Amino acid sequence: MTEDANTCERLTSSPENYPSPTGQGSVKSNSLMDTPTRKNKRKSSEPRKRTDFSIKRFCPDSPGSACSESGKSEDAGSEDSVETPRGNSDRLEQTGSSDSISPPSVPHGMMFYPGHFPPAYLMPGLHPAYGRVHSFTAAGLDLSNNNITNYDESVHKLNESVQLSNNEPPQTVQDDDNIDDDDNESVSGRRNRKNYKNMTRERRIEANARERTRVHTISAAFDALRKAVPSYSYNQKLSKLAILRIACSYIMALGKLAGDDLNGKVENVSFADCVDMCTSTIQTEGRARRRH
DNA sequence: TAGGCCATCTGGTCCT
DNA sequence: AGGACCAGATGGCCTA
Numbered sequence: 328m329t330e331d332a333n334t335c336e337r338l339t340s341s342p343e344n345y346p347s348p349t350g351q352g353s354v355k356s357n358s359l360m361d362t363p364t365r366k367n368k369r370k371s372s373e374p375r376k377r378t379d380f381s382i383k384r385f386c387p388d389s390p391g392s393a394c395s396e397s398g399k400s401e402d403a404g405s406e407d408s409v410e411t412p413r414g415n416s417d418r419l420e421q422t423g424s425s426d427s428i429s430p431p432s433v434p435h436g437m438m439f440y441p442g443h444f445p446p447a448y449l450m451p452g453l454h455p456a457y458g459r460v461h462s463f464t465a466a467g468l469d470l471s472n473n474n475i476t477n478y479d480e481s482v483h484k485l486n487e488s489v490q491l492s493n494n495e496p497p498q499t500v501q502d503d504d505n506i507d508d509d510d511n512e513s514v515s516g517r518r519n520r521k522n523y524k525n526m527t528r529e530r531r532i533e534a535n536a537r538e539r540t541r542v543h544t545i546s547a548a549f550d551a552l553r554k555a556v557p558s559y560s561y562n563q564k565l566s567k568l569a570i571l572r573i574a575c576s577y578i579m580a581l582g583k584l585a586g587d588d589l590n591g592k593v594e595n596v597s598f599a600d601c602v603d604m605c606t607s608t609i610q611t612e613g614r615a616r617r618r619h
Numbered sequence: 620t621a622g623g624c625c626a627t628c629t630g631g632t633c634c635t
Numbered sequence: 636a637g638g639a640c641c642a643g644a645t646g647g648c649c650t651a
Contacts, residue, residue, distance in 0.1 A: 525630095526629095526630085530637085531628090531629080531630095533638095534628095534629085534630095534637095534638085535627075535628055535629080537638070537639080538627080538628075538629085538639090538640090539626080539627065539628090541639075541640075542626070542627080543626090546625090546626085566623080566624060566625085567624085567625085568624090620651100621650100621651095622649100622650090622651090623648105623649085623650085623651105624647105624648085624649085624650105625646100625647085625648085625649105626645100626646095626647090627644100627645085627646090627647105628643105628644085628645080629642100629643085629644080629645100630641100630642095630643095631640105631641085631642090631643105632639100632640085632641080633638105633639085633640080633641100634637105634638085634639080634640095635636105635637090635638085635639100
Protein backbone atom coordinates (compact mmCIF):
# COMPACT_ATOMS: atom_id res chain seq x y z
CA MET A 328 0.00 0.00 0.00
CA THR A 329 1.38 3.34 -0.95
CA GLU A 330 1.82 6.27 1.30
CA ASP A 331 -1.29 7.96 0.02
CA ALA A 332 -3.27 4.83 0.41
CA ASN A 333 -2.04 4.59 3.93
CA THR A 334 -3.04 8.14 4.45
CA CYS A 335 -6.49 7.39 3.21
CA GLU A 336 -6.65 4.35 5.39
CA ARG A 337 -5.70 6.43 8.36
CA LEU A 338 -8.30 8.94 7.43
CA THR A 339 -10.95 6.33 7.23
CA SER A 340 -10.05 4.27 10.21
CA SER A 341 -8.36 6.35 12.83
CA PRO A 342 -10.64 8.43 14.94
CA GLU A 343 -7.67 9.98 16.62
CA ASN A 344 -6.93 11.70 13.36
CA TYR A 345 -10.12 13.64 13.76
CA PRO A 346 -9.78 15.45 17.00
CA SER A 347 -12.97 16.94 18.09
CA PRO A 348 -12.84 20.66 17.53
CA THR A 349 -14.91 21.25 20.56
CA GLY A 350 -14.65 20.41 24.18
CA GLN A 351 -17.56 18.09 23.92
CA GLY A 352 -19.57 17.68 26.98
CA SER A 353 -18.00 20.53 28.76
CA VAL A 354 -20.52 22.93 30.06
CA LYS A 355 -18.77 25.88 31.47
CA SER A 356 -19.87 29.41 31.75
CA ASN A 357 -18.02 31.98 29.82
CA SER A 358 -18.35 35.49 31.03
CA LEU A 359 -17.12 36.83 27.74
CA MET A 360 -19.61 34.94 25.70
CA ASP A 361 -22.77 35.81 27.53
CA THR A 362 -24.70 33.98 24.88
CA PRO A 363 -28.38 33.29 25.12
CA THR A 364 -29.50 29.89 26.20
CA ARG A 365 -29.99 27.76 23.14
CA LYS A 366 -33.32 26.16 22.57
CA ASN A 367 -32.03 23.13 20.86
CA LYS A 368 -35.11 20.97 20.89
CA ARG A 369 -34.02 18.43 18.37
CA LYS A 370 -36.16 15.38 18.64
CA SER A 371 -35.27 11.77 18.33
CA SER A 372 -35.84 11.85 14.62
CA GLU A 373 -33.02 12.69 12.33
CA PRO A 374 -31.38 14.74 11.01
CA ARG A 375 -29.92 16.49 13.94
CA LYS A 376 -30.41 20.00 12.99
CA ARG A 377 -32.67 22.89 13.65
CA THR A 378 -34.12 23.58 10.30
CA ASP A 379 -36.31 26.40 11.42
CA PHE A 380 -34.32 27.91 14.20
CA SER A 381 -33.60 31.08 12.34
CA ILE A 382 -37.12 31.40 11.09
CA LYS A 383 -38.46 31.11 14.57
CA ARG A 384 -36.02 33.60 15.69
CA PHE A 385 -36.44 36.21 13.04
CA CYS A 386 -39.85 35.50 11.61
CA PRO A 387 -42.46 35.95 14.29
CA ASP A 388 -45.17 34.76 11.93
CA SER A 389 -43.62 31.39 11.42
CA PRO A 390 -45.14 28.47 13.26
CA GLY A 391 -43.25 27.66 16.35
CA SER A 392 -41.94 31.11 16.73
CA ALA A 393 -41.93 32.72 20.08
CA CYS A 394 -44.74 34.96 18.94
CA SER A 395 -46.99 32.49 17.23
CA GLU A 396 -46.55 29.79 19.78
CA SER A 397 -45.38 30.68 23.17
CA GLY A 398 -42.54 29.04 24.87
CA LYS A 399 -39.79 26.70 24.01
CA SER A 400 -41.78 23.58 24.66
CA GLU A 401 -43.61 24.19 21.43
CA ASP A 402 -40.41 24.13 19.49
CA ALA A 403 -40.37 20.41 19.26
CA GLY A 404 -43.86 20.24 17.97
CA SER A 405 -43.26 22.76 15.31
CA GLU A 406 -40.17 21.01 14.16
CA ASP A 407 -42.16 17.90 13.68
CA SER A 408 -43.87 19.50 10.78
CA VAL A 409 -40.73 20.95 9.40
CA GLU A 410 -38.00 18.44 9.66
CA THR A 411 -37.62 15.57 7.33
CA PRO A 412 -35.86 12.88 9.26
CA ARG A 413 -32.69 11.42 8.04
CA GLY A 414 -33.25 8.07 6.48
CA ASN A 415 -36.67 7.74 7.87
CA SER A 416 -38.80 6.58 5.03
CA ASP A 417 -41.62 5.68 7.34
CA ARG A 418 -41.82 9.20 8.43
CA LEU A 419 -41.94 10.38 4.88
CA GLU A 420 -44.69 7.97 4.15
CA GLN A 421 -46.64 9.08 7.14
CA THR A 422 -46.62 12.60 5.92
CA GLY A 423 -47.43 11.50 2.43
CA SER A 424 -44.90 13.55 0.62
CA SER A 425 -43.12 16.80 0.98
CA ASP A 426 -46.06 18.36 -0.79
CA SER A 427 -48.36 17.36 2.00
CA ILE A 428 -46.35 19.28 4.49
CA SER A 429 -47.79 22.64 5.13
CA PRO A 430 -44.92 25.00 5.13
CA PRO A 431 -45.12 28.00 7.33
CA SER A 432 -44.94 31.32 5.65
CA VAL A 433 -41.37 32.21 4.97
CA PRO A 434 -41.18 35.89 4.42
CA HIS A 435 -37.71 35.70 3.07
CA GLY A 436 -34.94 33.31 2.48
CA MET A 437 -31.35 32.58 2.87
CA MET A 438 -30.22 34.16 -0.29
CA PHE A 439 -31.82 37.47 0.33
CA TYR A 440 -31.53 37.99 4.01
CA PRO A 441 -28.88 36.31 6.02
CA GLY A 442 -30.03 34.15 8.83
CA HIS A 443 -33.17 32.91 7.19
CA PHE A 444 -32.16 29.54 6.02
CA PRO A 445 -35.15 27.77 4.59
CA PRO A 446 -36.42 24.66 6.24
CA ALA A 447 -36.19 21.24 4.80
CA TYR A 448 -39.40 21.35 2.84
CA LEU A 449 -38.03 24.12 0.70
CA MET A 450 -35.10 22.04 -0.39
CA PRO A 451 -36.52 19.49 -2.80
CA GLY A 452 -33.20 18.35 -4.07
CA LEU A 453 -31.55 18.14 -0.75
CA HIS A 454 -33.94 16.45 1.54
CA PRO A 455 -35.61 13.31 0.29
CA ALA A 456 -35.03 10.06 2.06
CA TYR A 457 -31.81 10.67 3.77
CA GLY A 458 -30.61 7.19 3.64
CA ARG A 459 -30.45 5.25 0.47
CA VAL A 460 -29.43 1.67 0.07
CA HIS A 461 -26.70 1.01 -2.36
CA SER A 462 -25.62 -2.37 -3.36
CA PHE A 463 -21.95 -2.03 -3.14
CA THR A 464 -20.06 -5.23 -3.33
CA ALA A 465 -17.12 -6.48 -5.20
CA ALA A 466 -19.42 -8.61 -7.30
CA GLY A 467 -21.80 -5.87 -8.24
CA LEU A 468 -21.12 -2.26 -7.67
CA ASP A 469 -24.26 -0.33 -8.27
CA LEU A 470 -23.27 2.46 -10.55
CA SER A 471 -26.75 3.07 -11.79
CA ASN A 472 -27.22 5.81 -9.32
CA ASN A 473 -28.10 8.87 -11.28
CA ASN A 474 -29.81 10.38 -8.35
CA ILE A 475 -26.83 12.20 -7.05
CA THR A 476 -27.92 15.58 -6.07
CA ASN A 477 -26.81 18.48 -8.11
CA TYR A 478 -26.19 20.84 -5.31
CA ASP A 479 -26.09 23.98 -7.38
CA GLU A 480 -29.36 23.05 -9.00
CA SER A 481 -30.88 22.37 -5.64
CA VAL A 482 -29.80 25.70 -4.34
CA HIS A 483 -31.23 27.31 -7.43
CA LYS A 484 -34.55 25.58 -6.88
CA LEU A 485 -34.37 26.53 -3.30
CA ASN A 486 -33.97 30.16 -4.11
CA GLU A 487 -36.81 29.96 -6.59
CA SER A 488 -39.04 28.52 -3.94
CA VAL A 489 -38.07 31.24 -1.60
CA GLN A 490 -38.79 33.84 -4.21
CA LEU A 491 -42.22 32.39 -4.84
CA SER A 492 -43.05 32.46 -1.20
CA ASN A 493 -41.49 35.79 -0.61
CA ASN A 494 -44.36 38.18 -0.98
CA GLU A 495 -43.46 40.26 1.97
CA PRO A 496 -41.12 43.19 2.15
CA PRO A 497 -37.70 42.65 3.54
CA GLN A 498 -37.56 42.25 7.22
CA THR A 499 -34.75 43.73 9.11
CA VAL A 500 -32.90 41.68 11.60
CA GLN A 501 -34.54 41.91 14.91
CA ASP A 502 -32.90 42.39 18.16
CA ASP A 503 -32.78 39.45 20.45
CA ASP A 504 -34.93 41.31 22.89
CA ASN A 505 -37.89 39.73 21.18
CA ILE A 506 -36.89 36.21 21.91
CA ASP A 507 -36.25 33.98 24.83
CA ASP A 508 -38.50 35.90 27.10
CA ASP A 509 -38.50 32.89 29.36
CA ASP A 510 -34.87 33.44 30.14
CA ASN A 511 -34.91 36.74 31.86
CA GLU A 512 -31.38 36.62 33.07
CA SER A 513 -29.79 35.91 29.74
CA VAL A 514 -32.07 38.37 28.03
CA SER A 515 -31.20 41.12 30.41
CA GLY A 516 -27.57 40.28 29.95
CA ARG A 517 -27.91 40.59 26.22
CA ARG A 518 -29.88 43.77 26.51
CA ASN A 519 -27.12 45.28 28.50
CA ARG A 520 -24.60 44.25 25.95
CA LYS A 521 -24.38 46.95 23.36
CA ASN A 522 -21.03 46.27 21.79
CA TYR A 523 -19.18 43.21 20.70
CA LYS A 524 -15.56 44.16 20.65
CA ASN A 525 -15.31 46.48 17.70
CA MET A 526 -18.69 45.56 16.31
CA THR A 527 -22.06 47.05 16.94
CA ARG A 528 -24.80 44.72 18.03
CA GLU A 529 -26.57 45.07 14.73
CA ARG A 530 -23.48 44.12 12.82
CA ARG A 531 -22.87 41.26 15.20
CA ILE A 532 -26.38 39.95 14.58
CA GLU A 533 -25.91 40.28 10.86
CA ALA A 534 -22.61 38.46 11.05
CA ASN A 535 -24.22 35.72 13.09
CA ALA A 536 -26.89 35.37 10.45
CA ARG A 537 -24.32 35.12 7.71
CA GLU A 538 -22.44 32.56 9.67
CA ARG A 539 -25.59 30.55 10.20
CA THR A 540 -26.30 30.66 6.52
CA ARG A 541 -22.78 29.58 5.73
CA VAL A 542 -22.91 26.65 8.11
CA HIS A 543 -26.33 25.68 6.85
CA THR A 544 -24.95 25.65 3.34
CA ILE A 545 -22.21 23.34 4.47
CA SER A 546 -24.75 21.10 6.15
CA ALA A 547 -26.80 21.02 2.97
CA ALA A 548 -23.71 19.97 1.09
CA PHE A 549 -23.20 17.22 3.61
CA ASP A 550 -26.76 16.11 3.01
CA ALA A 551 -26.08 15.95 -0.69
CA LEU A 552 -22.89 14.04 -0.11
CA ARG A 553 -24.68 11.71 2.24
CA LYS A 554 -27.03 10.78 -0.53
CA ALA A 555 -24.19 10.23 -2.93
CA VAL A 556 -22.29 7.74 -0.83
CA PRO A 557 -23.32 4.19 -0.04
CA SER A 558 -24.72 3.35 3.33
CA TYR A 559 -24.90 0.17 5.28
CA SER A 560 -28.62 0.28 5.75
CA TYR A 561 -31.46 2.49 4.80
CA ASN A 562 -31.77 3.94 8.25
CA GLN A 563 -28.12 4.15 9.01
CA LYS A 564 -27.32 7.39 10.69
CA LEU A 565 -24.13 8.99 9.59
CA SER A 566 -22.35 11.84 11.20
CA LYS A 567 -20.57 14.39 9.09
CA LEU A 568 -17.32 12.74 9.96
CA ALA A 569 -18.67 9.38 8.85
CA ILE A 570 -19.89 10.89 5.61
CA LEU A 571 -16.42 12.17 4.85
CA ARG A 572 -14.78 8.89 5.69
CA ILE A 573 -17.17 6.85 3.61
CA ALA A 574 -16.92 9.30 0.75
CA CYS A 575 -13.17 9.01 0.82
CA SER A 576 -13.30 5.25 0.55
CA TYR A 577 -16.08 5.35 -1.97
CA ILE A 578 -14.25 7.72 -4.27
CA MET A 579 -11.18 5.58 -4.09
CA ALA A 580 -13.18 2.52 -5.05
CA LEU A 581 -14.95 4.29 -7.87
CA GLY A 582 -11.70 5.65 -9.13
CA LYS A 583 -10.23 2.21 -9.13
CA LEU A 584 -13.22 0.81 -10.91
CA ALA A 585 -12.95 3.50 -13.55
CA GLY A 586 -9.33 2.69 -14.06
CA ASP A 587 -8.23 5.91 -12.54
CA ASP A 588 -5.31 5.21 -10.29
CA LEU A 589 -5.51 8.70 -8.88
CA ASN A 590 -2.24 9.68 -10.46
CA GLY A 591 -0.68 6.43 -9.42
CA LYS A 592 -1.05 7.13 -5.77
CA VAL A 593 -3.01 3.98 -5.04
CA GLU A 594 -1.70 1.78 -7.76
CA ASN A 595 -0.91 -1.03 -5.36
CA VAL A 596 -4.42 -1.17 -4.06
CA SER A 597 -6.79 -3.42 -5.91
CA PHE A 598 -10.38 -2.63 -6.56
CA ALA A 599 -11.40 -5.39 -4.20
CA ASP A 600 -9.27 -3.80 -1.53
CA CYS A 601 -10.94 -0.50 -2.14
CA VAL A 602 -14.35 -2.09 -1.92
CA ASP A 603 -13.40 -3.86 1.26
CA MET A 604 -12.11 -0.65 2.66
CA CYS A 605 -15.30 1.14 1.75
CA THR A 606 -17.46 -1.61 3.13
CA SER A 607 -15.54 -1.82 6.35
CA THR A 608 -15.69 1.94 6.69
CA ILE A 609 -19.42 1.90 6.26
CA GLN A 610 -19.77 -0.90 8.80
CA THR A 611 -17.39 0.73 11.21
CA GLU A 612 -19.17 4.03 10.99
CA GLY A 613 -22.47 2.29 11.36
CA ARG A 614 -21.31 0.52 14.48
CA ALA A 615 -19.76 3.66 15.82
CA ARG A 616 -23.00 5.43 15.29
CA ARG A 617 -25.06 2.75 16.90
CA ARG A 618 -22.69 2.40 19.79
CA HIS A 619 -23.93 5.53 21.45
C1' DT B 620 -25.02 9.94 33.39
C1' DA B 621 -21.12 10.51 30.26
C1' DG B 622 -19.89 11.10 25.81
C1' DG B 623 -20.93 12.08 20.94
C1' DC B 624 -22.89 15.06 17.71
C1' DC B 625 -24.75 19.16 16.31
C1' DA B 626 -26.28 24.23 15.84
C1' DT B 627 -25.26 28.62 17.14
C1' DC B 628 -22.62 32.53 18.81
C1' DT B 629 -18.41 34.89 18.91
C1' DG B 630 -14.01 37.02 17.84
C1' DG B 631 -9.95 36.80 15.04
C1' DT B 632 -7.87 36.77 10.50
C1' DC B 633 -7.69 37.24 5.66
C1' DC B 634 -9.34 38.92 1.37
C1' DT B 635 -11.68 42.03 -1.91
C1' DA C 636 -14.97 48.62 5.58
C1' DG C 637 -17.33 44.63 5.19
C1' DG C 638 -17.84 39.83 4.09
C1' DA C 639 -15.96 35.06 4.13
C1' DC C 640 -13.74 31.77 6.62
C1' DC C 641 -12.22 29.59 10.69
C1' DA C 642 -11.90 27.74 15.35
C1' DG C 643 -13.25 27.83 20.18
C1' DA C 644 -17.02 27.96 23.44
C1' DT C 645 -21.53 26.80 24.77
C1' DG C 646 -25.58 24.22 25.41
C1' DG C 647 -29.27 20.94 23.77
C1' DC C 648 -30.49 16.30 22.30
C1' DC C 649 -29.63 11.49 21.94
C1' DT C 650 -27.75 6.96 23.02
C1' DA C 651 -25.29 3.36 25.46
